[in-house]
Amino acid sequence: MMPAQSSAPATPQAQPRRPQHVRTVWGLVLLAGLALPYLAYWWVNLVTTERLRAAGAQRLEVYATSLENLLDKYDLVPRMLELDKDVLGLLEKPGDEDLRNNVNEYLEGLNQKAGSSNIYIVNLQGRTQAASNWRQKDSFVGDDVNFRPYIRNALRGHPGGFYGVGTTSLEPGYFYAHGIYKNGRMLGVAAIKVSIESQQLSWAQGADKVMLVDSNGVIFLTSASAWKFKTLQPLAASVRAELEQTRQYHEQALPPLTLAHDEALANGTRLLAIRDGNAGLAAAPPRMLAQTRSLAPRDWTFIYLSDLNAARANARVAFLFTLLAYGFLVLLFLFWRQRLRAKEDLQHAYDGLERMVDERTASLARMAQDLSKEVDVRRQAEQQLHITQNELFQAGKMAVLGQMSASITHELNQPLTALRTMSDNAVLLFERGRMDDVRSNLKTISQVVARMGTITGKLKSFARKSNAELAAVSIHTSISNALVLVERRLQLDKVSFQLHIDQADIYALCDSNRLEQVLLNLMTNALDSMAGSPVRELRVDVNSTPQRVFIRVADSGPGLSDEARTRLFEPFYTSKPQGEGLGLGLAISEQIIRDFGGSLQAEQASAGACFVIELKAAQET
Structure with a gap:
């Protein structure tokens, strides 16, 4: 009797444990169903934002390199004017009108070939003696440009560049200035104006925005036209006074942008929201990821603004997808349990199908073996035809290069002659102790050699198979x-x-x-x-x-x-x-x-x- 009495109460104690365990499991399933979508939202938002940052950094580098290459291309033009005897003669004899006309015509032709906006010569008093636009009504000839910082710096022996709005033409551009010397004595300054406005046409990337700002925070190039000639923050009175004195942004009010949000992030980027002046205050501006890239020699800063709406939209899609996928997996598990009961019937059907597939496979293998021989013959014929065509294409290239040999030889002889002349000049300048001019000549020689390398590189690229x-x-x-x-x-x-x-x-x-x-x-x-x-x-x-x-x-x-x-x-x-x-x-x-x-x-x-x-x-x- 005692064993029976001891076993009876054990059964009702074990029965309630199974329902409790099941409820716990389904509770964990429900908790995971809520946690996983939020985790997917956070992770996709993080990854997509990082991809936007990487893509923006890459585009910033491309834009900066393109702009630097454009500006460096014109850096040599003012220095070359020092070698022209008529330019030196005009600065020594400013009253010689025949010399002035010759220099004006020379600058006009040089400006057309270089593709620049204007080239002009300034004396030591900051007054323009000759200019490429001498035929136009708004000619620079006779203008006093001594108020421009780049002219003053060049007169002090410090050549450099300057971005500004022309006071005569009212067209913005980048100005280079370099001193003109004769026997170590400065006679004047050569300056060139280059338009860089076309650069911003290629900056538009959907909803993303690009801007280029100067050291004072003034936006002078941007893919958003409404932001041009505005500032990232209000300008100090001293800065405005300096800009008015140099007339860098002639007659521009330079109002500040309205920032609805500005937040620094851990990876060196910022989260910005710029309010459009045409939109109402109730409309919340989109938040954008801001990255910067410095153009150190010119003290400019590129800012790339990536639209985060796509990242957040992807995160919301990931949230919904994870939620639906998790629900689908739960339903799939329930379906799998029912599927197990029909496994035996499906196995029988599969065995019969497998036998049919084996028979059909053997038949197809025999057909494939017959076709393989024919394919090999055709492949060999096609390979021989391809080799013959490539040899014919290569022969055509060599024939074209042979016809072009005379012009190519002349194209290389010109820089070779220039290299010999400039190297001889470098020896004379070295003997006279003019090390800066020697350095300038060597840089020019390097650029001419690079030009020759480009030509031969193109010929080599064209001639290769x-x-x-x-x-x-x-x-x-x-x-x-x-x-x-x-x-x-x-x-x-x-x-x-x-x-x-x-x-x-x-x-x-x-x-x-x-x-x-x-x-x-x-x-x-x-x-x-x-x-x-x-x-x-x-x-x-x-x-x-x-x-x-x-x-x-x-x-x-x-x-x-x-x-x-x-x-x-x-x-x-x-x-x-x-x-x-x-x-x-x-x-x-x-x-x-x-x-x-x-x-x-x-x-x-x-x-x-x-x-x-x-x-x-x-x-x-």
Whole structure:
């Protein structure tokens, strides 16, 4: 009786433990269902913000490098004016009007070639003696520019740059100034004005914003036009007084931006919200991640503002997705429990299906073995055809390079002559103890050598064998590379070149080296056809649709005859005199473009010849 009595009360004590355990498990499941979506929200927001920061930092570096390259390109122009004897003569004899006219015309031509806004010469009293805009009503000639800091610094022997709004033209630009010396004695200052406004056109990145500010916090370049010539914070009275004295931002009020939020983050970035002046106070401005990049020599700062709305939207999507996925997994678990009961029936069906698959696989294996032999034969034929085509393409390149050898030799002889002259000058300057001028000459020699390296590099890149793989290729870059190889001939033949492209850059699916070969062939044919024409003009027009890219190469030559138009892409047919062409250029070019999945055709033109390249559009990668 005692064992029975001791075992009876044990059963009711064990029964309530199972429901309690089940409730605990489902409570943990519910807690995880709430915690995981919030964790996913936090993690996705963190990762997306970091990606925005990395992308913004990369774009900042690209913008800064592009701007520095643009400004450095013009740094040498004022220093070269010291070598012109007429410039030295005008500063020594300011009353000589013939000298002034000669210098004005020289500066006008130099300004057109350099692509700058203006070039002018200033005497020691800060008055302009000659200028490239001497023909215009707002000419700088005779103006007193001694109030500009860059002029005063250059007169003190400290050359440098300065961004400001022109007091005469009211157009903003970047000014360089460098002293003009003769036998160690300063005679005056050479200055150049360069427009950098076009840089901000490429800064727009969707909802992101870019701004460039000076040491006083004044925004003078920005992708948001409403922010231009505003300040990050109110200017002090002393700073405003200095800006009014130098007239750096002529007649600009320079009001401050309204910051609705400003918060410093741990990684050196800031969280900003800038209120738009046109929006009401009730509308909350979007918060943006602000990153900076300093341009130390010029004391400027790039600020990149990344829109965080996308990061937060992704975080909300991750929250909802995690919540739904967790619920789906719970339902999937319940479904799996029911699925186990039907496992045996499915296994039987699977076994029968497996036998059918084995039989079918054996049949397909026999068919595949028969087809494999035929595929190997065709593959060998295609490989041989591909090798023959590549050799033909390479032969076409070498033929073009042979035709261009004279202009390439002349292009390299000029810098070689300049190198010899400047090195001889450096020896004389070294003997006279003018170390600053020696250093300047050596820097110039380095830049000339770099120019020669660019030319030979382009020739080497053009001559190398192409890769058969297709990729996204910049059309602007391909045209620029082809122009390097015909640039000298354009100058020698006095051919006017015009390029029209409907956006900052366009990308096509092709091979860059072979596309440059086609462009160079079309440009060379155009130059050959215009040899006897009174008007010589070469035009390249680029436009695109979301699916296709069109490149038109047109000339002002005699055009195409009816016979030439019908036999245009026929191998070994040429309209050139015997010995000046093999007749393979257009045939090779048409084959290359066809391999890209595009087409090369001659378009009907009112005057001259016009060839159209049609390619598949591609996205930048």
